[in-house]
Amino acid sequence: MRNRYILFVLILFALLMDDSIGQKEQLNVFTWAGYVSDDIREGFEKEFGVTVLVDTFASNEDLLTKLMAGATGYDIIMPSDYMVSILIKQNLLEDLNRDNIPNFGNISPLFLGKYFDPENRYSIPYTFGTAGIAYDSEVISPAPESWAVLWDAQYKNRFSMLDDQRETIGAALKLLGYSLNSTDPEEIRAAKEKLIEQKPLVKQYKSEAEELLIAGDVVMAHCWSGDAFRAIETRPTLRYVIPKEGSSQFIDAVCIPKSAPHKVLAEQFINYLLRPEVNAKITAFTKYGTCVPTAKAFLPENLREHKFIYPPKEVLESLEWLRDPGDWTRHYDRAWEEVKAK
Numbered sequence: 001m002r003n004r005y006i007l008f009v010l011i012l013f014a015l016l017m018d019d020s021i022g023q024k025e026q027l028n029v030f031t032w033a034g035y036v037s038d039d040i041r042e043g044f045e046k047e048f049g050v051t052v053l054v055d056t057f058a059s060n061e062d063l064l065t066k067l068m069a070g071a072t073g074y075d076i077i078m079p080s081d082y083m084v085s086i087l088i089k090q091n092l093l094e095d096l097n098r099d100n101i102p103n104f105g106n107i108s109p110l111f112l113g114k115y116f117d118p119e120n121r122y123s124i125p126y127t128f129g130t131a132g133i134a135y136d137s138e139v140i141s142p143a144p145e146s147w148a149v150l151w152d153a154q155y156k157n158r159f160s161m162l163d164d165q166r167e168t169i170g171a172a173l174k175l176l177g178y179s180l181n182s183t184d185p186e187e188i189r190a191a192k193e194k195l196i197e198q199k200p201l202v203k204q205y206k207s208e209a210e211e212l213l214i215a216g217d218v219v220m221a222h223c224w225s226g227d228a229f230r231a232i233e234t235r236p237t238l239r240y241v242i243p244k245e246g247s248s249q250f251i252d253a254v255c256i257p258k259s260a261p262h263k264v265l266a267e268q269f270i271n272y273l274l275r276p277e278v279n280a281k282i283t284a285f286t287k288y289g290t291c292v293p294t295a296k297a298f299l300p301e302n303l304r305e306h307k308f309i310y311p312p313k314e315v316l317e318s319l320e321w322l323r324d325p326g327d328w329t330r331h332y333d334r335a336w337e338e339v340k341a342k
């Protein structure tokens with residue numbers, strides 16, 4: 001009898017330890033690859049007694065397509081600036097309840113009130129960075145200065161381009177001397193032709209360029225600053241440059257979709273991300289900039305003022321924000337489809 005009682009208690013204990021039966025609340029995060037570390041995820045799980053599931057997308061357009069197609073399970077999403085505008089316009093974002101986000105006050109005003117969400121009703125900044133070219137300085141010398149290096153036939157099959165329609169069409173627009181946000185069909189057509197001309201040289205279109213750079217699969221990549229910075233830690237001969245014609249700068253934001261199943265938990269997660277010591281972990285992991293100035297006290301010296309994160313003034317002045325092209329989106333969509341179909 002006593003043995004049976006012990007067995008019963010053991011089974012009950014095992015059942016209670018099983019999350020699926022214990023019904024832990026689950027926070028579903030949809031974000032970029034390499035954006036939420038295990039450390040950050042596990043810290044929240046432990047403190048709040050929940051599980052955090054992280055799923056990734058490769059571009060803002062992928063995120064939009066999933067949300068428009070009715071994906072309803074996500075509590076947290078991380079669109080970039082111009083995509084925040086689009087999601088607001090599509091009525092896909094939830095208003096943030098600041099009462100649940102007291103750490104909102106930790107954000108630097110420099111990253112608030114931006115064009116895509118002037119009152120930060122729907123978004124808080126996660127990181128900021130730029131797009132440029134990472135290259136292996138032992139192979140590519142002298143250092144490239146222009147986007148034109150990505151059209152140089154000697155690097156055929158040795159470089160990758162971002163699998164991101166606005167960024168990649170943007171690189172071609174910049175090479176041609178146009179704005180990233182051109183609404184001139186002739187300019188968009190010229191950028192498309194440029195990318196079609198380049199296509200036979202491109203080894204791969206991939207947004208997670210860091211993997212290709214580290215593996216040595218490419219010697220050059222159109223990529224984002226933090227991803228280049230991360231790759232350089234493993235391959236110190238890599239460098240990162242923002243071409244002289246200019247490039248994009250971005251803020252990636254944290255938002256809650258209207259369809260989020262766990263809105264309050266999502267706000268608690270946002271509040272947690274804005275703690276200085278947690279926010280420092282975001283920069284330490286992603287190698288993108290922190291929007292919480294007090295986080296810098298928790299960062300190693302080399303991440304506090306690094307030029308990959310804080311480009312010099314003349315470079316900053318050459319950067320543009322991507323914006324919602326409104327009705328012109330279809331021109332970008334069509335141009336990208338044509339490039340990919342070739």
Ligand code: SPD
Nearest residue numbers: 032033034080224250252
């Ligand atoms: N590996 C993380 C990449 C995050 C890049 N953000 C993209 C901004 C696009 N404009």
